Amino acid sequence: MSALAAEMAARALQLGIPLSAQLDLTYRCNERCVHCYLDHRDHGEMATAEILDLLDQMAAAGVFYLTLSGGEILMRKDFFEILEHARALTFCIKLKTNGVLIRAPQAGRIRALGVESVQISIYSHRPETHDAITKMPGSLRQSIRAARLLRERGVRVIFASVLMRQNARDYSGVKALAAELGAQFILDPTITPMMDGDRSILELNVDEEALREVFRNEGLVGNAEEFCAPPQGPDADALDCLPCSAGHTACYVSPYGDVYPCVQFPLPSGNVRCTKFAEIWRHSPQLNDVRSITLRDMPSCSLCAHGGTCTRCPGLAYLEGNMRGPSSQDCEKSFARTGIASENLLAKKAAPQLRPPSQLIQIQSLPQAVNSE
Amino acid sequence: MKNARYVARSAAIASRALGEETMVMSAASSTLFTLDEIATLLWQSADGVTPLDEIVRDKICARFDISPDVALRDAEDFVEQLAAHGILLISDQPIASPVLASGEPR
Numbered sequence A: 001m002s003a004l005a006a007e008m009a010a011r012a013l014q015l016g017i018p019l020s021a022q023l024d025l026t027y028r029c030n031e032r033c034v035h036c037y038l039d040h041r042d043h044g045e046m047a048t049a050e051i052l053d054l055l056d057q058m059a060a061a062g063v064f065y066l067t068l069s070g071g072e073i074l075m076r077k078d079f080f081e082i083l084e085h086a087r088a089l090t091f092c093i094k095l096k097t098n099g100v101l102i103r104a105p106q107a108g109r110i111r112a113l114g115v116e117s118v119q120i121s122i123y124s125h126r127p128e129t130h131d132a133i134t135k136m137p138g139s140l141r142q143s144i145r146a147a148r149l150l151r152e153r154g155v156r157v158i159f160a161s162v163l164m165r166q167n168a169r170d171y172s173g174v175k176a177l178a179a180e181l182g183a184q185f186i187l188d189p190t191i192t193p194m195m196d197g198d199r200s201i202l203e204l205n206v207d208e209e210a211l212r213e214v215f216r217n218e219g220l221v222g223n224a225e226e227f228c229a230p231p232q233g234p235d236a237d238a239l240d241c242l243p244c245s246a247g248h249t250a251c252y253v254s255p256y257g258d259v260y261p262c263v264q265f266p267l268p269s270g271n272v273r274c275t276k277f278a279e280i281w282r283h284s285p286q287l288n289d290v291r292s293i294t295l296r297d298m299p300s301c302s303l304c305a306h307g308g309t310c311t312r313c314p315g316l317a318y319l320e321g322n323m324r325g326p327s328s329q330d331c332e333k334s335f336a337r338t339g340i341a342s343e344n345l346l347a348k349k350a351a352p353q354l355r356p357p358s359q360l361i362q363i364q365s366l367p368q369a370v371n372s373e
Numbered sequence B: 001m002k003n004a005r006y007v008a009r010s011a012a013i014a015s016r017a018l019g020e021e022t023m024v025m026s027a028a029s030s031t032l033f034t035l036d037e038i039a040t041l042l043w044q045s046a047d048g049v050t051p052l053d054e055i056v057r058d059k060i061c062a063r064f065d066i067s068p069d070v071a072l073r074d075a076e077d078f079v080e081q082l083a084a085h086g087i088l089l090i091s092d093q094p095i096a097s098p099v100l101a102s103g104e105p106r
């Protein structure tokens, strides 16, 4: 983040403005990725008019960075109507797509509408691996075609890869492919549990050794020595820090109108089909609860040596059962990075799990959460 | 006497008010700018049909204690800078339907 963007984020925090929002237009998808956390059936997506109205409300509330994602955004027949409306409201727009449905006309329209960037999921540079992950033969070829069409028109493209057992050694190949096409590359080492709390897909996570290798790759992390330095423990400033932007300057809205602090933090906080977006943003008890948390209030993390440097995700912690608790996936990352295990990780390793992890949490739904008209 | 100059917000930008300031991002370069209160007034008034000197006189000098000559000179520098980044268009003719909405919702 540039210094100016950080300054604007600090200002938004002070003013209580949701500077960034992700809106998932659909959970339907033409791919069936093995690691995907979504239920792809349509349980009553917002209609076009509802989405256009929501965009008006989001602009009025101060949302500037808008990510349109899914599911596959181009599965919606009204996708360009939505995009046009969003650009008329002058959002800074990032699209997340698999690119399969992007041909020359779509690429041209995306370019003409002044989208800031298009993020395309690429899991491997090898078709056999990528297509096995998406379970769609020919998908790598089609995603690369989309990237080329967009780049030829001057659109900024980002290749996003999720690290998993199937592609554990392929990120360098994807990065090289991105460079060849003039695209950027980001690697996400986190597999997100299913939104209903099922954690079985976490079995796809790479092992410790592969994670360690990623964290020592200077092409990905910059200065590896600094990145992997032993933790110093949180100082007083870190203890008063906010965990992340979720619920503070950012939020997520599902295709059914449910508002959550973040796409990776499925705490139901309201539904725009029955309450105005700004009202939810300002007064939702759930969002206010999230806002009240600092590192100081987290019993394990505030005492953990990694407390000041850990990438702890409150959403993943919530998915584990306690948003004020540690996130085991981040404990594992902190360990792979520094070689020092957190108390939580040691305790987990010592105590065998009595129940399957998928039963450890229950995602409660607001009454209006799934509302088919 | 100088010819009138017209200014219009480019369609290839993203923008949003943040308190009294405005954030503007150029789509071409992904560069972020912030406009202070006076610059925001100028930005909001850049409708392609109101001459720049009129904007300065009616919107800026009417609100801030600043001499019209100085304000116009500053405004001209400012619009040149924004035009160089492609986020504002300048013309000596009115600019017909140049822009998307001002960032305000319907």
Ligand code: SF4
Binding pocket: A243, A244, A245, A246, A262, A263, A264, A265, A311, A312, A313, A314, A315, A316
């Ligand atoms: S840390 Fe987790 S909850 Fe916070 S913004 Fe990142 S993904 Fe979302």
Ligand code: SF4
Binding pocket: A300, A301, A302, A304, A305, A306, A307, A310, A311, A312, A325, A326, A327, A328, A330, A331, A332, A334, A342, A343, A344
């Ligand atoms: S390593 Fe685990 S316990 Fe320590 S701060 Fe991170 S999430 Fe919390």
